[in-house]
Amino acid sequence: MPALRREELVRLDLEQLQPNDPDQLRQGRKARIVRVRGKGATERNVFLSLDARLALADYLEYERPQDETEVSTCLFLTAAGIPSRLPDAQMDKSSINRILAQIGKWHDAEQPNPERHLSPLRPHDLRHTFAFMLAKETGGDRFELQRRLGHRSDKYIEIYTNPPEEVAAQYIEKL
Numbered sequence: 001m002p003a004l005r006r007e008e009l010v011r012l013d014l015e016q017l018q019p020n021d022p023d024q025l026r027q028g029r030k031a032r033i034v035r036v037r038g039k040g041a042t043e044r045n046v047f048l049s050l051d052a053r054l055a056l057a058d059y060l061e062y063e064r065p066q067d068e069t070e071v072s073t074c075l076f077l078t079a080a081g082i083p084s085r086l087p088d089a090q091m092d093k094s095s096i097n098r099i100l101a102q103i104g105k106w107h108d109a110e111q112p113n114p115e116r117h118l119s120p121l122r123p124h125d126l127r128h129t130f131a132f133m134l135a136k137e138t139g140g141d142r143f144e145l146q147r148r149l150g151h152r153s154d155k156y157i158e159i160y161t162n163p164p165e166e167v168a169a170q171y172i173e174k175l
Contacts, residue, residue: 003127003130003131004036004046004127005038005039005124005150006096006097006123007087007093008091009076009123010091010095012033013073013075014074016027016034016036018032019031020106021060022058022061025053025054025056025077026053028053031048031056031068032045032046032047032048033046033168035047036150038150042151044150059078064136066080067080067089068123069087071087071088072088072090073088074088074090076090076091077089077090078092078095096123097122097123100122101120101122104119104121107119128164132162132163134149136150142154145157145161151152
């Protein structure tokens with residue numbers, strides 16, 4: 001779900017995930033997160049890829065039940081063993097940072113080529129990558145990019161869809 005901002009991710013409620021049953025997520029092709037509230041009072045629906053659907057299905061089936069409380073409505077919950085956990089168990093933004101930083105370290109440990117290292121991996125890196133790949137897939141369709149990223153301004157679309165330096169360098173190399 002790289003199209004989501006970190007703030008949007010932690011504010012998601014379980015009822016916004018449609019369907020929110022693990023078996024239906026594994027079988028369905030049109031799973032989505034509805035009414036995602038973004039910056040500037042924007043609201044959008046986010047479609048989920050097969051990988052996202054399968055990961056969410058596993059999370060809902062195996063992880064979330066261990067952490068939920070009677071009052072938990074949030075989709076993503078802080079682990080039950082965390083002492084500073086909020087009463088409703090809502091995950092906080094700093095947890096997202098720590099999780100991605102650890103994923104980046106694990107990735108880098110498996111990569112012998114330092115040019116392929118990701119650390120430090122940050123949430124916004126995923127958003128930029130998603131936006132760049134979506135721009136490639138849609139031929140730079142501004143309407144689709146604005147709709148999927150939750151932006152109204154072309155200024156931000158241009159920022160998100162600028163290729164990383166490595167990609168821009170490859171364009172020149174191919175010439």
